[in-house]
Amino acid sequence: MKTCKRIEIVIETPLARRLATRLRELGAPGFTLIPEVRGAGDRGERRADELSGDSSNCLILIACDDQATVDRILDAVRPLLSSSGGVCLVSDALWLRH
Amino acid sequence: MKTCKRIEIVIETPLARRLATRLRELGAPGFTLIPEVRGAGDRGERRADELSGDSSNCLILIACDDQATVDRILDAVRPLLSSSGGVCLVSDALWLRH
């Protein structure tokens, strides 16, 4: 078991797709994406019922054991949240090594 | 980054819908809902295959930085879990401010 950061990002589907492709460039060791997630926040409800999928959210989960990479990811996420909304949480976890 | 509580609730779909509409009244700054989640617990399996959707669960995620609101949410969730089952976990996280 190794300590790591568990980054969790909720963001609109069109942006999530782009973010996912960027994560690799930022050095993330991997990620998991839960599609078609609903929610509500400052910008009202997202019902995941629109045909373009543009009103659904995705939840992206990233386990990362390198603090520099964590910082790089957070720096990339911050402006996205300011302009388009969403949430990003960071917590501590243990990563089962195999 | 701001410290916050990360509340995670697994509950049946019909109740989750109601809970979601109540969360705002309880002062939650927002929430994210993952629909059609399966599971098993004390009350047996939920397969998310029934037509009414009443045997699927939802996972609701709430980031909340106000302890009073957290307590209010937990107080509202507790009786639901007693009567209808489900799980509620609370952990600490950092909320990326933008």
Next chain:
Amino acid sequence: MKTCKRIEIVIETPLARRLATRLRELGAPGFTLIPEVRGAGDRGERRADELSGDSSNCLILIACDDQATVDRILDAVRPLLSSSGGVCLVSDALWLRH
């Protein structure tokens, strides 16, 4: 509220189904399974678009308040991750008792 471990496993769908049925034997008090999750990691992308469903992941969430059970679950998960890939994170949480 009781302290517990929050185990989170991302693993391919065919293995996740089997793992879910094993969890009960290992003494897990319950679990929640989020199906059709996408991701990328050491073994490339999983797009959740294949017809057999074998290239999609599941996310399994287990709250467990008994350390012995946690260890048993992790011991069962470790060889799966080595041979088939995936991620397992463990963190601390409070379990709302009702």
Next chain:
Amino acid sequence: MSAFLGNLGSPPLLFFFLGVMAVVVRSDLEIPAQVAKALSLYLLFAIGFKGGVALSESTIDGSVLMTLLAAMALSAAIPVYTFFVMRKKLPTADAAAIAATYGSVSAVTFVTAAGYLDIQDIAWSGYLVAAMALMESPAIIVGILLYNHFGKQGNAASSLFSWKQLINESLFNGSVFLILGSMLIGWITGSDGMSQVEPLVKGLFLGLLCLFLLDMGIVAARRFRDSRHAATESAAGQPLKLMLVAALSMPLINAMIGLSVAWLLGLSEGDALLFVVLVASGSYIAVPAAMRLALPEANPGNYLTMSLAITFPFNLLIGIPVYHAMIRWLL
């Protein structure tokens, strides 16, 4: 008897069996959840539209209104007697939920019976579709009233539950709304409308019913297996037996009641069968969803298993042809 075999030997029924077999042999066959939901919406849409068009071509007279009233009255009355019988063996909440379940109807049983009549070229009237839609809500409301009166007050979920909301939901429940709406549109647009949507509404009806019943077979068999496991684990075995007895006798008793009323109303062969099927069937979509909200302490392992895993297949496979034979014999 040939009608009986005729029903068992029709593709829709055989696909229901196939779904059951898939669970028995532990096949991983599965209809994706959203597609199964879409198939059920399709059936409601199609039967509603067909019913509406049929209605537009007939006259609505006093006997039609009488039938609709009788249907609603039965859906309110059946829960009452069911509740008092069930309460002798089960907790109040469970008794109320089972009562509501059997007062209400199973749309798919109705749809299958309509298909059964179509295959045999027996006419039926469009307004029975309206009867089906009208029978959902009274049962729910009576069930909850019974519980509120005889059960202990102050259930824990009450914070999420308001009478007003619940009545709204049972009246404008998705299935009820779609079927009534489609019927209205079928009635407004009549045969002109039908000619536009005929290939979907009529052409594909029996084929898609096959696929839907395949899914129903899977879901019903899984639930039956789960409840058998639960029964074995709890060492008792008693509840399953009780459930079996109740879930097999209730459709028969209610069918007798329905048959008498149909006879009093002077319904035709096809109409009488649909009426009896409505009375004899139990809900497994709208009512369970409402019960989870209003009576969360009632165990869906009881009421849902009974209606979905026992009564539904019973009506489908045995009930429909048996009720039909009785109607033939009576008329």
Next chain:
Amino acid sequence: MSAFLGNLGSPPLLFFFLGVMAVVVRSDLEIPAQVAKALSLYLLFAIGFKGGVALSESTIDGSVLMTLLAAMALSAAIPVYTFFVMRKKLPTADAAAIAATYGSVSAVTFVTAAGYLDIQDIAWSGYLVAAMALMESPAIIVGILLYNHFGKQGNAASSLFSWKQLINESLFNGSVFLILGSMLIGWITGSDGMSQVEPLVKGLFLGLLCLFLLDMGIVAARRFRDSRHAATESAAGQPLKLMLVAALSMPLINAMIGLSVAWLLGLSEGDALLFVVLVASGSYIAVPAAMRLALPEANPGNYLTMSLAITFPFNLLIGIPVYHAMIRWLL
């Protein structure tokens, strides 16, 4: 006038109303998301294929090319005037997004108009399907150019946004790609191809359009309700009024422009209607998705609500028959 009533009284339109009503009475009726997506892909596939087959049976001459060019030119020109008008009342980003929205087209409005013509047995030409596909991208590109020129530079999402990518996306956007591809295949395989897929492409068309419009009614009504709430909460009420005025006058103005051009081009009755409908409609699928990426500071509560919740139903219910009456009167 009878055409007007004829449109309102056709099943597809009535199902749109039914969807709206479902939201009004707070029914939980809902088409599963993936099924709604599949229905929209079906409509694009069917209309594309039909258009292609029609194209293969006619000759492509100069007037066809003129029409296609005119369509593209309008889809680039309309955003320009729209932008400058909107900018007087709204932030630059919102004005640009609304401009792009109304330069582009609504495939479902087009498809409904085609169904409307089919029901009335009025011929239309396949190449108008191509016109529809060609009108998506220019509007997006012009909208972003306008914003980049008049708005403040350096939007925050720019890290995820590259011009090259965006142009690629607006050109090969899923809907545009499917419709052009199906048209090409219909054109290649002609009536032989049609005979193979006819039951799907033609037989089910109007029926599935009903189900799709039911979903559109639900989605549009929800969005309208949300924006009314937002308006009430923000105490102003002004934006909703502004949105209403703009979203009702733009289709009318653009329809006039389209009508003039159609008249200049000498289009037939059916073709003129489809042309006008294209110009008068606003996008709510491709453009909003592109705007979320390129102009994230524009509020979808404005542009999406306008096109989806106001202009779309307006065109569907009132626009199509009114434009048709005008064309009849003019020709």
Next chain:
Amino acid sequence: MSAFLGNLGSPPLLFFFLGVMAVVVRSDLEIPAQVAKALSLYLLFAIGFKGGVALSESTIDGSVLMTLLAAMALSAAIPVYTFFVMRKKLPTADAAAIAATYGSVSAVTFVTAAGYLDIQDIAWSGYLVAAMALMESPAIIVGILLYNHFGKQGNAASSLFSWKQLINESLFNGSVFLILGSMLIGWITGSDGMSQVEPLVKGLFLGLLCLFLLDMGIVAARRFRDSRHAATESAAGQPLKLMLVAALSMPLINAMIGLSVAWLLGLSEGDALLFVVLVASGSYIAVPAAMRLALPEANPGNYLTMSLAITFPFNLLIGIPVYHAMIRWLL
């Protein structure tokens, strides 16, 4: 040659190309996952039912049984030679997985070949559907036996894997189960049953095949692109070349084997083509799913890419017409 062009020019094939093109131009066109799954269930249901009805109208004699036996024998034999050839270049687990893959069959290739025959009005016998279903399991079992004998024992996932379970799964795998079940029901209900479900089972067949192949084109092209990336990244490039050679030569070699056997069995033109297509195709649904469980150390980037992204399109576009031409020439 005209047959060759005929195949390439038919809508289903062109939609496969369109799916490939969507990936090439990086369009975001996508069939929702659950809908794609439903389309594949539909194809199995329709082909199974059709086959069963055809079977009910013919006599099952010794030659039918011989053909079924030959099909099963080939599906057990092909993995053996494939395994020993592949093992020279690849790890044991990969060799075993590839062996199982090519011993088994591709239902969609079969379905497309049946559609190809239907379009050209060439008769084929229903029992070949049974042959397809019977060819899935032997290959899986032989593949695992080979691995267990020649590979190192004690794979890590063994805790989740039991022989009993795996045999059960390969016998009652969802696709196999649905196709056999539908065939049985088609056989029981015969032409009466067919008349009830004809619009779904026959009318929509080619149209829905188009939509399914559109999705297959997208999925296959994505997988091919991924494996090319992987090849480039690992700097070698060799594996991709090896995969290409193997995945193109295996269908040809197996087709020759199938052709000889078909000739020995004295099959008719249509039956021979379907038989050859079964032998020449490789599985990309049932086998890969079984391999992930039983041989997790085998890399799906090899066996799945080969069967799905190379052999499948090859058979679809080139194989079917070429095998047909050879059969014509031979008979």
